Amino acid sequence: MTETLMRTDGAAIGRADRRKEDARLLTGRTNWTDNIQLPGTLHMACLRSSMAHAKILGIDASAALALEGVVHVYTGKDFPELPGSTCVWPVTDDIKMSHYPAICVDEVKYAGDVVAVVLATDKYTAIDALDLIDVDYEHLEAVVDMEEALKPGSPLVHSDMGTNQCYVAKMPCGDYAAVSAKADRIVKRRFINQRLIPNPMEPRAVVAAPRGMSDELTIWTATQIPHVLRVLLALLTGIPENHIRVIAPDVGGGFGAKLQIYREEVLALVLAEKIGKPIKWTETRSEHMVATHHGRDQIQDIELAVTNDGQILGMKVDLMADMGAYLQIITPGTPLLGMFMYSGIYKMQALDFSCTGVYTTKTPTDAYRGAGRPESTYAIERIVDEAAAELGIEPMEFRKKNWIKHEEFPYTQIAGLTYDTGNYEAATTRALELFGYDELRAEQVARRASGDTVQLGIGISTFTEMCGLAPSRTLGALKYVAGGWEHCTIRALPTGKIELITGTSPHGQGHETAWSQIASDIIGIPVEDIEVVHGDTGRAPYGMDTYGSRSLAVGGQAIKLAGERLVEKARLIAAHQLEASPDDIEFAAGTYSVKGDPEKSTTLQAIAFEAFTAHNLPDGMEPTLSGESTVDPMDFSYPHGTHLAAMEVDTETGKVTLRKYVAVDDCGIQINPMIVEGQVHGGLAQGIAQAMYEGALYDNDGNLLTGSMGDYLLPSAADLPSFITDRTVTPSTTHPLGTKGIGEAGAIASTPAIINGVVDALRPMGVTDVFMPASPQNVWRAIQTAKNGGAA
Amino acid sequence: MTHIGVTVDGLHRLGDVEPRLLLVHWLREDLGLVGTPIGCDTSNCGACTVLVDGRSVKSCSVLAVQVDGREVTTIQGLTKEDGEWHPVQKAFKECHGLQCGYCTPGMVMASVDLLSENPDPTEEEIRNGLEGNLCRCTGYHNIVKAVAAAAAEMKGASS
Numbered sequence: 036m037t038e039t040l041m042r043t044d045g046a047a048i049g050r051a052d053r054r055k056e057d058a059r060l061l062t063g064r065t066n067w068t069d070n071i072q073l074p075g076t077l078h079m080a081c082l083r084s085s086m087a088h089a090k091i092l093g094i095d096a097s098a099a100l101a102l103e104g105v106v107h108v109y110t111g112k113d114f115p116e117l118p119g120s121t122c123v124w125p126v127t128d129d130i131k132m133s134h135y136p137a138i139c140v141d142e143v144k145y146a147g148d149v150v151a152v153v154l155a156t157d158k159y160t161a162i163d164a165l166d167l168i169d170v171d172y173e174h175l176e177a178v179v180d181m182e183e184a185l186k187p188g189s190p191l192v193h194s195d196m197g198t199n200q201c202y203v204a205k206m207p208c209g210d211y212a213a214v215s216a217k218a219d220r221i222v223k224r225r226f227i228n229q230r231l232i233p234n235p236m237e238p239r240a241v242v243a244a245p246r247g248m249s250d251e252l253t254i255w256t257a258t259q260i261p262h263v264l265r266v267l268l269a270l271l272t273g274i275p276e277n278h279i280r281v282i283a284p285d286v287g288g289g290f291g292a293k294l295q296i297y298r299e300e301v302l303a304l305v306l307a308e309k310i311g312k313p314i315k316w317t318e319t320r321s322e323h324m325v326a327t328h329h330g331r332d333q334i335q336d337i338e339l340a341v342t343n344d345g346q347i348l349g350m351k352v353d354l355m356a357d358m359g360a361y362l363q364i365i366t367p368g369t370p371l372l373g374m375f376m377y378s379g380i381y382k383m384q385a386l387d388f389s390c391t392g393v394y395t396t397k398t399p400t401d402a403y404r405g406a407g408r409p410e411s412t413y414a415i416e417r418i419v420d421e422a423a424a425e426l427g428i429e430p431m432e433f434r435k436k437n438w439i440k441h442e443e444f445p446y447t448q449i450a451g452l453t454y455d456t457g458n459y460e461a462a463t464t465r466a467l468e469l470f471g472y473d474e475l476r477a478e479q480v481a482r483r484a485s486g487d488t489v490q491l492g493i494g495i496s497t498f499t500e501m502c503g504l505a506p507s508r509t510l511g512a513l514k515y516v517a518g519g520w521e522h523c524t525i526r527a528l529p530t531g532k533i534e535l536i537t538g539t540s541p542h543g544q545g546h547e548t549a550w551s552q553i554a555s556d557i558i559g560i561p562v563e564d565i566e567v568v569h570g571d572t573g574r575a576p577y578g579m580d581t582y583g584s585r586s587l588a589v590g591g592q593a594i595k596l597a598g599e600r601l602v603e604k605a606r607l608i609a610a611h612q613l614e615a616s617p618d619d620i621e622f623a624a625g626t627y628s629v630k631g632d633p634e635k636s637t638t639l640q641a642i643a644f645e646a647f648t649a650h651n652l653p654d655g656m657e658p659t660l661s662g663e664s665t666v667d668p669m670d671f672s673y674p675h676g677t678h679l680a681a682m683e684v685d686t687e688t689g690k691v692t693l694r695k696y697v698a699v700d701d702c703g704i705q706i707n708p709m710i711v712e713g714q715v716h717g718g719l720a721q722g723i724a725q726a727m728y729e730g731a732l733y734d735n736d737g738n739l740l741t742g743s744m745g746d747y748l749l750p751s752a753a754d755l756p757s758f759i760t761d762r763t764v765t766p767s768t769t770h771p772l773g774t775k776g777i778g779e780a781g782a783i784a785s786t787p788a789i790i791n792g793v794v795d796a797l798r799p800m801g802v803t804d805v806f807m808p809a810s811p812q813n814v815w816r817a818i819q820t821a822k823n824g825g826a827a
Numbered sequence: 828m829t830h831i832g833v834t835v836d837g838l839h840r841l842g843d844v845e846p847r848l849l850l851v852h853w854l855r856e857d858l859g860l861v862g863t864p865i866g867c868d869t870s871n872c873g874a875c876t877v878l879v880d881g882r883s884v885k886s887c888s889v890l891a892v893q894v895d896g897r898e899v900t901t902i903q904g905l906t907k908e909d910g911e912w913h914p915v916q917k918a919f920k921e922c923h924g925l926q927c928g929y930c931t932p933g934m935v936m937a938s939v940d941l942l943s944e945n946p947d948p949t950e951e952e953i954r955n956g957l958e959g960n961l962c963r964c965t966g967y968h969n970i971v972k973a974v975a976a977a978a979a980e981m982k983g984a985s986s
Binding site: 053054056057058059060061062063064065067069070072158159234235236237238285286287288290317319320321542543544545709710712713714716717718719720721743744745749751752753755757758781 | 845847848852855856859860861862863864865866867868869871872874901902903905906912916919920921923925926927928929930931932935950953954955957958959960961962963964965966967968969970971972
């Protein structure tokens with residue numbers, strides 16, 4: 036199986052190939068959805084509610100309709116039954132599911148909810164018309180705070196439900212009551228994992244074209260999930276699935292925000308069908324802030340039961356998770372994606388998990404880079420530091436006492452997952468060395484002794500995560516509606532060129548390059564002769580798309596198997612033509628030769644032409660040469676790593692500076708280490724941004740205060756340092772390529788590293804937590820609270 | 828409508844535009860130069876950065892009428908006629924200074940301007956110089972490396 040990977044003749048896997056994608060991206064030849072201009076297009080603009088919660092008493096669109104260039108104005112009454120999104124993950128039997136209207140009919144439930152839609156002949160006119168629509172609202176009370184929302188007498192987001200509690204999910208593992216009774220100490224903290232706004236650089240955009248060839252509507256959309264979207268669009272609109280083609284052209288980042296079905300997609304498709312003209316909508320950035328789903332937003336009550344000698348016995352996790360106003364694709368499941376990972380890399384005898392989903396009158400939440408695992412990792416890595424501090428044990432030593440040792444793998448952890456491989460010792464040793472841990476600890480001691488106003492803190496995060504969501508049966512057991520497989524077809528065209536058709540749907544990850552590298556090693560064709568086709572249900576009919584660090588972890592397996600099947604079919608043709616037994620045919624570097632007679636040989640590319648003409652194939656063999664596979668993964672994969680942050684904190688102003696960041700990740704075999712490193716860098720920036728800069732803020736009336744890029748602080752180059760990164764390599768044993776996944780690791784690991792560092796700097800002052808983001812204001816408050824004798 | 832004449836990527840282009848039309852919309856919608864993307868509506872992200880008379884400008888914060896009689900260079904005009912890339916483009920590819928590529932046109936144009944002003948920038952000068960251009964994929968690490976590499980390359984070529 037692995038001989039093709041062990042080749043020494045210039046194997047492509049492991050090579051830092053420069054990316055194929057870059058040629059178009061660097062010269063302005065990219066195919067963004069917003070670039071598409073079809074003749075006769077009507078531009079769509081959405082009138083969004085300015086209130087968080089209100090009844091719609093009436094809408095007067097007459098002035099808008101009178102504006103030259105305005106073609107239609109639609110309100111909820113035009114599509115009273117049409118859903119704008121749907122939830123595919125009803126996580127419990129008694130979950131309260133919301134109906135998310137395409138256009139609100141009689142009530143708005145968050146600031147940004149859509150109340151009317153304008154179609155006009157140009158974009159400026161469509162936006163002008165929004166100002167001319169008069170909506171008569173009756174104010175209803177906003178529901179902003181999760182704890183208040185659960186109290187009796189709270190105003191209700193969905194009055195028909197009688198409660199704001201969406202669901203309660205529980206997962207008791209082991210007997211927490213028993214182990215906590217044996218503990219010397221229960222370390223308790225409440226962590227707030229604040230609401231974030233994903234902000235990929237490309238805003239969302241949709242173009243829907245009416246029926247054309249094959250009586251098919253075509254929708255181009257900036258999505259991560261063209262395949263899943265096609266199914267959902269058919270289910271929601273009633274337009275038959277085989278009359279819908281979804282194309283995700285070049286997509287400019289997603290981070291989970293484009294793992295969704297949005298009302299603008301539904302409306303564009305329905306209106307293109309209804310009117311028979313192309314419909315186009317492009318989100319403005321300020322619209323993105325309210326109209327694209329948010330991420331995180333949990334209150335985490337965490338307990339860690341420990342012994343005085345530093346043994347973790349068990350953990351209790353009590354979450355409140357903000358759903359926002361409606362459930363979208365996996366809103367209720369997102370916090371539960373971290374459910375199995377609260378124990379992190381540590382051994383323990385019990386994990387008592389519970390999560391309460393809460394409706395509020397805010398933008399719906401859903402997956403954002405890491406989706407559930409950043410939250411779980413934050414909780415465990417923060418509480419471990421807090422426990423170490425309470426016990427007076429050095430935090431890295433405390434971790435070492437409790438983590439799974441490399442000789443203990445495979446290890447079935449407390450939530451029932453079996454970690455196939457891992458080497459926390461190796462990653463930690465390398466990270467400590469790159470960081471200069473002992474020197475920085477010495478400097479910290481000196482600064483504390485001298486009473487320096489700028490204190491130094493060292494933040495640790497020894498994390499693991501789960502990638503490759505997931506074996507389909509596991510997803511079914513979790514009540515998720517779809518499977519976790521992935522598809523690949525590799526076609527050898529008559530001219531010897533290769534088409535690799537993948538069901539993954541990249542939006543910046545470099546699949547065109549990395550998938551070519553994998554296929555190149557398997558089928559022995561140079562990467563430049565392999566073209567990767569993706570993101571179009573017309574050309575790549577089967578797929579489960581890109582999210583959850585699954586593309587390589589699952590899609591990579593499909594590429595390998597499809598390639599091997601192609602090689603095997605060609606071997607039979609080669610044997611036939613070389614007049615030898617297939618068992619006597621050797622394959623290397625794209626060439627088939629007869630064992631012991633290397634003069635007798637042919638190439639895979641020559642065989643592709645033979646398979647096309649079909650003049651001389653073995654009896655009964657079907658013409659054409661391709662390999663196809665649909666792979667359901669055996670298991671998740673478990674990347675891990677050790678991240679260290681040196682944080683300087685000005686104790687007088689609360690200003691926090693990230694001085695040094697070391698990330699040693701273990702994602703198993705790397706297909707393209709340059710791309711891996713880029714993924715780590717970007718993940719770090721996003722995780723660090725949660726810790727230091729970002730947070731969606733609402734006022735008491737449910738208005739988003741951070742409603743533009745001017746208010747929501749995305750870090751710039753000037754706000755971040757260069758990173759020190761390295762990898763250890765512990766191949767996965769459940770993945771045929773030995774790979775794991777890396778897209779989310781940086782974002783998962785870095786947030787607790789930063790906050791642990793900030794708290795470490797301030798711990799002598801009595802600080803035990805700092806609310807994120809660790810802005811000067813939040814840090815200064817934590818210092819003042821500690822000074823006044825309160826817990827931070 | 829106002830009549831304007833602008834040299835865009837080396838070609839003289841004429842237009843009759845509404846006074847309120849943004850330069851970026853004129854480039855994208857009227858001239859079809861969609862290589863320059865739009866990332867925000869508050870002049871924060873810099874994705875739409877172009878050069879006007881050689882200096883970087885966020886084309887979402889300039890009206891089309893304001894560039895009448897001037898010279899605009901977009902990412903689509905940066906490549907030489909013989910197809911050779913600008914050293915900044917080459918360095919971005921070599922250093923993996925882009926992932927999704929949406930910020931890239933603006934980031935490249937801002938870097939070209941930065942290097943024309945300061946041919947030998949320190950890391951800090953690069954970071955501060957690109958402060959007006961946001962990227963969500965790369966963490967800026969490789970962008971900074973790319974700009975430094977381009978500076979070295981251009982210096983070598985000119986000496």
